[in-house]
Amino acid sequence: MKLIECKNVSKRFGEGRTEIEALKETNFSVEAGEFVAIIGPSGSGKSTLLTIIGGLQTPTEGKVLIRNNPFSEEEEKKRAALRFKEIGFILQASNLVPFLNVRDQLRLVNKVEKTKMEKEQADSLLEELDVLRLEKSYPSDLSGGERQRVAIARALYHDPSVILADEPTASLDSERAFEVVDILARETKSKQKATIMVTHDERLIDKCDKVYVMKDGTLTLRES
Template identity: 40%
Template sequence: MGEILRAENISKTYQAGRVVVKALNRCSFSVERGEFVAVVGRSGSGKSTLLRILASFDKPDEGKVYVEGEEISGLKGKKLAQFRQEKIGFIYQDYSLFPEYTAYENVLLPLKIAHQAVDKEQLERLFEELGITDCRERYPDEMSGGQKQRVAIARALVTRPAVLFADEPTGNLDAENAESVAAILSRASMRYGQTIVMVTHDRQMADYADRILSMENIVACMK
């Protein structure tokens, strides 16, 4: 399949008042194209910090991140914005849907921003596969938590990103909806060959992934 994502010796330190917090210390690992990887760890282990760096939303103090062979940790301005539009999908724990837009409009938004053509058949198929066809014209406050997260997943998938990152995507859901969302991500990886990196504290959800990496051992995961 080939490597699509690589982190090399990623370190990140934060200043919290007078306390210096070492969030990441020389973390290295790689992900294959089409692989679904779950990163697990206790609260405060640095997994969300790592995800934000991999997705280019934060920069490491040391180390490099490569996506499809391109070193991205130094990208800025228009090049960084273009990279995110073309290569990155992101699913947030709190859904981050725009309340003034319908589900359909929320999903369509990344295509409009990137000035990409809309494949209506693909869009309808995506809504059907995620079980949100009946939510098309609903606004976020008219949907359940599970429905909102499925809409967020559709929005992240619609541009067919090189890598889809998910930050605790089941954290705000009940057990039934959490399991459904984890299964949806697993199917997306298998059906579309979508590369997915998910951070979670829930080992049961992590079991849906092809590979599980522990933050405690991630420094030794580079092959």
């Protein structure tokens, strides 16, 4: 089942002589349980594609579908609601709230959703990611790898169908980077997510089902 699909998606900035074609016509899909990497040099269009898939930008042409629904064509209010429900973001910086402990990072998700925290669900997820023992710790008390594991827990907590990871290991040493990728691969398979990881580090793509290369705004599938 295709959880995310781009159909003829392109993105241009500016107009006339200053127009820049950041993303050329792109057709791309990711199925449930599929872990995909997008690699390529800085400025090639990787992050532009990811922000369009995540609904943070709209395409100049084409459309993005989530569960076959026209996500990119919805009005902003509905797109924001769908984005929160269907997409989990993991960024290069963990983006944890500095004054909230690990447990409260998840409570914040409940506050936004106006739901109650399911303690058993939260405990299970934190335990799976080996951060339950840190539940009362604050981001400043955690190592880089621990912060990213908490960020992954927060991204998965509301059970999104799509995980978008933009350079999630860039601030980590090699051991912690491989650990984060292992976690993403495991969660993708066990929970049948569609996961897209943008990375510049080709050492991290062994666990991916498919690898795409972005160059000058053009996305191509790399043959294995």
